[in-house]
Amino acid sequence: MAATKTSLVTTGDGNSRGEIEQLPTLFTKLGDDVMQLFNSQLALFKVEIKEEANAFTRGATFIALGAVIAVVGLASAAYAQTAAPAAKTASEYFVKYHDAMAAAKTVDDIRPFMDADSQKEMDAASKEEKEMGVKMISSMYADITDVKVVKETKTATGYTLDLTATQASDKTAGTGTVEISKDTAGWHVDSEVWKFGSSTMTLKKKNR
Numbered sequence: 001m002a003a004t005k006t007s008l009v010t011t012g013d014g015n016s017r018g019e020i021e022q023l024p025t026l027f028t029k030l031g032d033d034v035m036q037l038f039n040s041q042l043a044l045f046k047v048e049i050k051e052e053a054n055a056f057t058r059g060a061t062f063i064a065l066g067a068v069i070a071v072v073g074l075a076s077a078a079y080a081q082t083a084a085p086a087a088k089t090a091s092e093y094f095v096k097y098h099d100a101m102a103a104a105k106t107v108d109d110i111r112p113f114m115d116a117d118s119q120k121e122m123d124a125a126s127k128e129e130k131e132m133g134v135k136m137i138s139s140m141y142a143d144i145t146d147v148k149v150v151k152e153t154k155t156a157t158g159y160t161l162d163l164t165a166t167q168a169s170d171k172t173a174g175t176g177t178v179e180i181s182k183d184t185a186g187w188h189v190d191s192e193v194w195k196f197g198s199s200t201m202t203l204k205k206k207n208r
Contacts, residue, residue: 090159090180091149093187101141104134113189140203143168144194147176157181158190167196179206 087093097113104110107122107130114122122130144165151162158181166173174196181188191206 087187089152090182090187091152091161094149094161094163094178094180094189095147097187097189098141098144098147101137102144103142104138106130107134110134110137140201144174144176155179158188165194170196172196 087096100109100113111119111122122133125133145168147163147165149161149163153160153162158179161176161178161180163176163178164173165176174194176192176194178189178193179191181190189204192202192204194201194203
């Protein structure tokens, strides 16, 4: 009986010892599983944050650009129209206008498309503000590529242009609507709106 009891005790101790010896392995596996889950969640979180950041950045850029263009006043009017590119049609004028905005390096490059009041506001701005404004305008217009006028319609106040283009940054095809008028001073871009996917860019809002 004593031998049997001893055998039972020994077996029980052996099982306990075996289970204890397996604990590090179990904890290691559990730790690996937790870290794998953590890494997966972190990767997903980073993707979501990146997508939200991109959407926010794009929205903020559109808003900021709209503010800059409002101040700069990209309206080609009497004060500097003599320096603006000559064009026989509204379509021809807008293509040249767009190309000039996309290639602009300094305020002087966009000055021909500004009215007198806008030029005064720009001249009163600091050097840094001027450089930032021109850079934003140029980068946004440069991102709108392969611009084509698909239709030019005469209206009571001027012309409406229906356009197509591609947003170079994400290869998205889009459409645009531009209103242009002409008086003794020359051509004027009165409004300009582009749509790429779910995004709408109002680069020039018509004054009512």
